[in-house]
Amino acid sequence: MNQNGPFALIFHALFILFMIAPLAVVVWVSFTPLGYIDAPTTDWSLRWYREIWNSSGFIQSFWLSLGLAFAAATLSLVAAVPAALAIARYDFHGRGFLTAMFLSPLMIPSVVLGIAFLRFMTAISITGTFYGMVLCHAVFVMPFVLRLTLASVTGMDRQAENAAISLGASNMTTFRRVTFPMILPGMVGGWVLAFITSFDELTVSVFIASPSLTTLPVRLFNHITQTTTPIVASVSAVIIFLSLAVILILERLYGLDRLLVGTKR
Amino acid sequence: MGFLQLTSLSKRFGTFTAVEDFNLDIEKGEFVSLLGPSGCGKTTTLQMIAGFLEPTAGRITVEGEDLVAIPSAKRNIGIVFQSYALFPHLTVAQNIAFGLEMRGITAMERSQRIARAIDIVHLKGFEARFPKQLSGGQQQRVALARAIVIEPRILLLDEPMSNLDAKLREDMQLELRQIQQELGITTLLVTHDQHEAMALSDRIAVMQGGRIVQIGAPYEIYENPSSRFVSTFLGKSNLLPDPAQMARQISLRPEKTRLVPAGQGKLQGRVTACIFFGAHWLYQVDTDHGLLLAYEQNLGAARARNGETVGIDWDEAHLRHLEGQE
Ligand SMILES: Nc1ncnc2c1ncn2[C@@H]1O[C@H](COP(=O)(O)OP(=O)(O)O)[C@@H](O)[C@H]1O
Ligand SMILES: [Mg+2]
Numbered sequence: 001m002n003q004n005g006p007f008a009l010i011f012h013a014l015f016i017l018f019m020i021a022p023l024a025v026v027v028w029v030s031f032t033p034l035g036y037i038d039a040p041t042t043d044w045s046l047r048w049y050r051e052i053w054n055s056s057g058f059i060q061s062f063w064l065s066l067g068l069a070f071a072a073a074t075l076s077l078v079a080a081v082p083a084a085l086a087i088a089r090y091d092f093h094g095r096g097f098l099t100a101m102f103l104s105p106l107m108i109p110s111v112v113l114g115i116a117f118l119r120f121m122t123a124i125s126i127t128g129t130f131y132g133m134v135l136c137h138a139v140f141v142m143p144f145v146l147r148l149t150l151a152s153v154t155g156m157d158r159q160a161e162n163a164a165i166s167l168g169a170s171n172m173t174t175f176r177r178v179t180f181p182m183i184l185p186g187m188v189g190g191w192v193l194a195f196i197t198s199f200d201e202l203t204v205s206v207f208i209a210s211p212s213l214t215t216l217p218v219r220l221f222n223h224i225t226q227t228t229t230p231i232v233a234s235v236s237a238v239i240i241f242l243s244l245a246v247i248l249i250l251e252r253l254y255g256l257d258r259l260l261v262g263t264k265r
Numbered sequence: 266m267g268f269l270q271l272t273s274l275s276k277r278f279g280t281f282t283a284v285e286d287f288n289l290d291i292e293k294g295e296f297v298s299l300l301g302p303s304g305c306g307k308t309t310t311l312q313m314i315a316g317f318l319e320p321t322a323g324r325i326t327v328e329g330e331d332l333v334a335i336p337s338a339k340r341n342i343g344i345v346f347q348s349y350a351l352f353p354h355l356t357v358a359q360n361i362a363f364g365l366e367m368r369g370i371t372a373m374e375r376s377q378r379i380a381r382a383i384d385i386v387h388l389k390g391f392e393a394r395f396p397k398q399l400s401g402g403q404q405q406r407v408a409l410a411r412a413i414v415i416e417p418r419i420l421l422l423d424e425p426m427s428n429l430d431a432k433l434r435e436d437m438q439l440e441l442r443q444i445q446q447e448l449g450i451t452t453l454l455v456t457h458d459q460h461e462a463m464a465l466s467d468r469i470a471v472m473q474g475g476r477i478v479q480i481g482a483p484y485e486i487y488e489n490p491s492s493r494f495v496s497t498f499l500g501k502s503n504l505l506p507d508p509a510q511m512a513r514q515i516s517l518r519p520e521k522t523r524l525v526p527a528g529q530g531k532l533q534g535r536v537t538a539c540i541f542f543g544a545h546w547l548y549q550v551d552t553d554h555g556l557l558l559a560y561e562q563n564l565g566a567a568r569a570r571n572g573e574t575v576g577i578d579w580d581e582a583h584l585r586h587l588e589g590q591e
Contacts, residue, residue: 157348157350159346159347159348159350160350160351160352160353162315162317162337162344162346162350163344163346163350163351163352163411164352164363165316165317165337165338166315166316166337166338166340166342166343166344167363167364167367167411167415168338168339168341168364168367168368168415169338169363169367170338173367177352177363178352181352181354182352182353182354184354
């Protein structure tokens with residue numbers, strides 16, 4: 001590795017500061033004992049953490065968002081793998097169209113997408129159902145999953161499959177023992193990205209959420225539009241701590257590089 | 266009758282003919298190379314034998330049995346790919362075990378055969394490594410071990426050395442030849458490297474534009490090239506006009522010539538380049554018949570300098586009359 005010059009070091013330090021500072025402020029504010037947004041200096045309190053516990057809404061929304069992100073990421077992965085294999089390997093009619101369609105949620109403004117989803121859900125009367133939301137989120141996160149899966153399918157040495165076949169493997173065994181493990185890093189990376197995107201998604205969810213099914217970002221958003229208590233800070237802080245914990249565990253178990261960049265061992 | 270027989274084999278991609286009327290008989294235990302420039306149809310031929318491509322016409326038989334009817338997974342052919350095509354998520358031992366597992370061989374026998382294959386390719390101690398943790402030469406040994414451990418009827422090698430550096434390539438060539446002879450395995454190698462083909466093969470089949478243009482033992486082909494293409498692709502060659510037939514040419518190998526003092530010999534010319542190769546000197550001489558190459562064994566310092574006029578001489582017995590213009 002090269003030694004970083006002083007300019008690069010300063011740049012990186014500023015960049016990290018720029019990323020971390022807003023998070024640090026949120027965490028700071030979350031410890032205020034006061035009833036409005038304020039950065040505590042002398043008095044620190046866990047009042048707003050207790051408040052999360054008391055208002056069941058946020059916890060309920062957290063579990064909903066978690067379940068939704070999990071289901072949506074998984075569903076879109078299940079659809080993306082065969083699509084990626086077909087797009088990367090076969091030159092069929094309408095291939096470009098199919099690819100563009102799968103990637104289109106990335107190009108359409110979220111507001112437009114949200115309204116379209118709402119209309120669609122009403123039309124087939126699945127408005128306000130969990131499965132309807134899963135379906136919409138799966139479509140929304142599809143571009144991320146497809147891009148990463150496609151990259152790993154395209155980057156894979158197809159001769160490895162021929163090698164497996166010449167060694168006596170059936171097509172099914174070849175997929176299970178060779179193709180699948182070789183594209184797995186891309187699939188996992190896509191799933192993680194999709195999970196984060198879905199968990200974080202606000203604009204589309206605002207349209208398709210219902211009072212009984214309010215995702216965490218939507219609940220936070222609603223809360224901010226009505227009042228501004230530091231509970232938004234404490235909820236955000238909890239999410240930050242949870243994310244940190246997950247990242248640390250993943251780093252310990254697998255190494256983040258492997259998971260997100262797809263480098264193997 | 267040959268062990269592996271390719272009869273009037275052809276392969277067309279749409280209107281493009283990649284392999285045409287290809288005939289080749291390989292004896293059991295023989296090492297044959299397909300030698301030709303890039304794009305002449307070598308890989309296509311190999312893939313038809315492996316079963317990854319279906320011939321447009323023609324037959325492939327092993328011991329008289331029709332191979333085309335058998336799916337590739339059942340052909341029992343070992344293949345070493347140019348990219349090695351190792352399974353990156355499996356260790357060296359697991360890579361080699363793959364074919365044995367597919368054959369339902371017991372764990373006991375499996376570990377014995379893996380150990381033996383690893384021994385043959387000199388990879389002891391690397392069993393638990395992943396392909397990424399190996400050098401190019403080591404990866405190639407794994408690919409070879411994986412192919413021979415299944416005791417295939419035929420071993421196919423598609424430019425296996427092209428990703429190795431020159432020194433390693435020479436070592437691997439020697440080793441490959443030894444392993445092949447030890448196991449007595451019928452082998453077909455594809456290469457565009459004339460040195461590789463000559464060093465390894467019992468016979469070379471020179472290919473051009475999807476066809477075999479000449480086939481024979483390396484020395485035989487080198488000494489008696491049938492066409493201008495063979496004479497220049499396999500080694501270097503000086504092409505002289507044939508005094509008997511205007512349209513024909515004569516091939517004269519550069520090492521069969523002698524530099525003689527000006528005024529003597531069969532041709533006169535001016536030296537335009539003099540290059541030292543270690544074992545020999547190469548002279549380029551501008552003559553009435555164009556630029557000729559002459560090799561002189563390194564028995565001392567250069568015999569002629571740039572710009573000097575020299576004579577070139579040779580024995581008539583070394584001239585080879587070529588068929589046609591190609
Ligand atoms: N699937 C294919 N479709 C169309 N043309 C092909 C295909 N595979 C190979 N070819 C063509 O056939 C010719 C021979 O290819 P190949 O057998 O790979 O050559 P070599 O291995 O001798 O370099 C090349 O001109 C190549 O472009
Ligand atoms: Mg080739």
